[in-house]
Structures are given as C-alpha cells and as structure tokens.
Amino acid sequence: MHGNENGLHPDTGVTSTIFVERSLNEIRFWSRIMKEHSLFLRLGFRAEDTQLIHEANQFFRLFERLEQTAHAFTNQSDPDQIRSFNSEVQQAATSIFAFKRKVLGLIITCQLPGANNFPLLVDHISREANYFRKRLIELNQGKLKPLPDAIIKENVFFLRIMADHAKFIGHLLDPSERKLIDIAQNFSNDFDQLLYQARDLEGMVPYSQTVPLLDQFLDQNRVSVTSLRDFKKTARELIEQCKIKSIIHPLLADHVFREADRFLEIIDMFDAHLTSHKTNPRFVED
Incomplete structure (x- = not known):
C-alpha cells in the first residue's frame, strides 16, 4: 500500500x-x-557479459542491504534518520535506473545478441526504478499530489505495468501452452484498453475529476486487476509445482503477483478516500 494517506494535499501537512x-x-x-530486478537481469545476460553480471550482482547486494535496513527501522524511528535514509535509497534507485537504461540501449543497438532480456522488460523495470526514486524525492520534499491527480496518475502507471506483465507471461510460456498464452493475451488486451481509458481521463483533467467518474474508474480497474492477480497466483502455483512448461523463474511469478496485489491495495486506499468525498460530487481538489 502507498501509505495510509497517499493522496493527502501538502497544504494539510504530513505528520x-x-x-x-x-x-x-x-x-x-x-x-x-x-533486488529481484537485478537477479532477473543477471539471468538474462550471456556468460561473456561478465561486467554487466558483476554490476547486476552489486545492485542485488546493495538493495538487499537497504531492504534489511528498512526492516530494522520502526514507525517510531527518528524522522530525520528516515529522511537521510530516503536520500540514500533514492541515490541507489537513481543508479539502478541508469544501469537499466544503459542495458536497454545495448539491447536495442544489437550489442547483446543472444541475451534473454526483452527490451520492453528492461524499459518496464527502469520505469519502476524511476517511479521509486521520484516517490522518495516527493516524500522528503513533502510534495504529495492532490487526491484526484494521484488517483489518475497512479492508475496510469500501474495499468501499464499490468499490461506489460500480461505480455511477458504470454511470451515466456512455452509455445505449446496455447490456452494459457491465449488467457495472457486477453489480459494484455484488457489492460491496454483500461490504460487508454485512463489516459483519456487524464487528458480531460480537471473536468474529469469528479467523484462519480473516479469512483467508476477505480471500480472498473479493481475488477480486472483482481482477475489478473488471481491468474498470476494460479500461474505461480503451477510453475512451483512444475505443472506447466515455461521459462518463467518461480521468483518472477511471485514478483508480478506481489505487484498486482500492491496495485489492489492502492485502489482500495483511494476508494476509501473517495468515499469521504461522495457528498461533494464535483470534487476537483482534495
């Protein structure tokens, strides 16, 4: 979940x-x-890509340490310490973003022939790194989007992530898994349509930022994300039990499941905020 008050307007203050x-x-x-992105990139490099493998391993260790440090803190930790930690993590996220973009450039310019990282996958994980680093900057600066802006922008970001996931699943399944590939393709088409709708809504801002429209927007997205999350959960279980043929790493199956689950938590959190605004259907600003 994106914290309990993700859409809070900065004017109201953040404790x-x-x-x-x-x-x-x-x-x-x-x-x-x-950390897991670092592993997936490493698995996709060729044996001779020793420098890239070394860099990926360094990032794996770096984010493993940062993850452990984050769990050592508590909600009662000193805010100044957390602000400093945010800056440290933001620098790490910026570095891995640059690494991912470098790898993307190498793939697109055909300098890594025979490697197994799709260009779209590398672009996908670089978008997530950029999202992470920007989120930490916003937190440290106390800049939080008004609720209507946050709802639309977060959904645009995550709907694209979900659409990508469906495409990756379809391409990493063995070609003989025809039925599962067909299901993945249907999810890809569904989320492409939801993404186009979200971008249309974004283009109509501020007039589209009414409680009824945003409420319907969240409800529609929740239905599709829940279905995709459940499909990912089933796929993860089948892969773990060796019941389907694919080149999907079991950790990757769990990875995409967790991201869908997080998106659902964000939708639910936004919906709870909207509920408190339903007496004011015009609601252009929080």
Missing part, C-alpha cells in the same frame, strides 16, 4: 509518523523489487 510509515512502506516493498 512525522505518517512520513516515517510511508517511507518505510515504500522502501521495504520497492527495495525488494529492485
């Missing part, structure tokens, strides 16, 4: 407790994600 809780929540979740 030290909320700041600490949000920061630790973000870092505990995303540091683990960054």
Whole structure:
C-alpha cells in the first residue's frame, strides 16, 4: 500500500509518523523489487557479459542491504534518520535506473545478441526504478499530489505495468501452452484498453475529476486487476509445482503477483478516500 494517506494535499501537512510509515512502506516493498530486478537481469545476460553480471550482482547486494535496513527501522524511528535514509535509497534507485537504461540501449543497438532480456522488460523495470526514486524525492520534499491527480496518475502507471506483465507471461510460456498464452493475451488486451481509458481521463483533467467518474474508474480497474492477480497466483502455483512448461523463474511469478496485489491495495486506499468525498460530487481538489 502507498501509505495510509497517499493522496493527502501538502497544504494539510504530513505528520512525522505518517512520513516515517510511508517511507518505510515504500522502501521495504520497492527495495525488494529492485533486488529481484537485478537477479532477473543477471539471468538474462550471456556468460561473456561478465561486467554487466558483476554490476547486476552489486545492485542485488546493495538493495538487499537497504531492504534489511528498512526492516530494522520502526514507525517510531527518528524522522530525520528516515529522511537521510530516503536520500540514500533514492541515490541507489537513481543508479539502478541508469544501469537499466544503459542495458536497454545495448539491447536495442544489437550489442547483446543472444541475451534473454526483452527490451520492453528492461524499459518496464527502469520505469519502476524511476517511479521509486521520484516517490522518495516527493516524500522528503513533502510534495504529495492532490487526491484526484494521484488517483489518475497512479492508475496510469500501474495499468501499464499490468499490461506489460500480461505480455511477458504470454511470451515466456512455452509455445505449446496455447490456452494459457491465449488467457495472457486477453489480459494484455484488457489492460491496454483500461490504460487508454485512463489516459483519456487524464487528458480531460480537471473536468474529469469528479467523484462519480473516479469512483467508476477505480471500480472498473479493481475488477480486472483482481482477475489478473488471481491468474498470476494460479500461474505461480503451477510453475512451483512444475505443472506447466515455461521459462518463467518461480521468483518472477511471485514478483508480478506481489505487484498486482500492491496495485489492489492502492485502489482500495483511494476508494476509501473517495468515499469521504461522495457528498461533494464535483470534487476537483482534495
């Protein structure tokens, strides 16, 4: 979850407790994600890509340490310590973002022929690193989007992530798994449509920022994300039990499941905020 008050307007202030809780929540979740990205990149490099493998291993160790440090803090930790820790993690997220973009450039310019990292996958994980680093900057600066902006922007970001996941699953399954590939393709199409709708809503801001429209927007997205999350859970279990043919690492199956679960938590949190605004359907600002 994105903290308990993700859409809070900066003018209302953020307490030290909320700041600490949000920061630790973000870092505990995303540091683990960054650590796993390092592993997935390494697995996709060729044996001769020793320097890239070395860099990926360094990032794995770095984010493993940061994840452990985040769990050593508590919600009662000193806000100044957390602010300093946020800066340290933000620098690490910026570094891995740059590494991922470098790898993407090498792949697209055909300098890593035979490697197994899709360009879209590397772009995907670099977007997540950029999201993480920007989130930490916002937290330290106390800049939080008004609720209507946060709802639309977060959904645009995560809907694209979900659409990508469906595409990756479809391409990493063995071609003989025809039925599962068909299901993954249907999810890809569904989330592409939801993403287009979200971007249309974003283009109509501020007029689209009414409680009825945002409420319907969240409800529609929740239905599809829940279905995809459940599909990912089933796929994870089948992969762990060696019941389907694929080149999907079991950790990758769990990784994409956790990201869908987080998106659902964010939708539920936004919905709870919207409920308190339903007496004011016009609601352009929080």
